[in-house]
Amino acid sequence: MDNLWIEAFKYHRWANLHLLAVCSKLSEEQLRLTSPGTYGTIASTLHHLVSAEQRYVARLTGGTPAINERDGFPGVAKLTELASGSADRLIESAAKVKPDDVTELNRDIGKFTLHLGIVVIQALHHGNDHRTHICTILGHHDISYGNMDVWAYGEAIGAIVPIASNS
16 A cells, blocks of 8 residues: 555545446336435436546546536446546546646636645545445435445455464
8 A cells, every 4th residue: 555545546446336336237217216315316426426537537637538427328337437447547647646736727707726636535535425325325225235335445455354363
């Protein structure tokens, strides 16, 4: 764990792909489920999560997002492909971004200087927030999604290892 930003984005990638794998088994009707206090349907939340991640990558790398959430829902398989690629680019960016790195942000209300460290933090927060929304919807409708917290990630990558007893 040389760089904790990299490790945080590796978890982010793992959690997104875990949840997308769960959602890939849902019917079209289930993808339209929602519950109070969440962003929207499972499909719209997944679409928003991946589209926003594409925008974060574009801000960090100067690229262009490969998807726009104003377009129709492309399906879980396409979102999985895009999420995998953008997560890899976020991992690469996390290793390079320094707190004082900036970009220009153009909004309809004016131009701003945006510190790229804020984009990095927002990408992590946004992913956690919307994964939680989707898990809330799944739980509300009694659909199992497995364990995807950081402890489960640690076990999955071998970062939590039982110590052999001397008994």
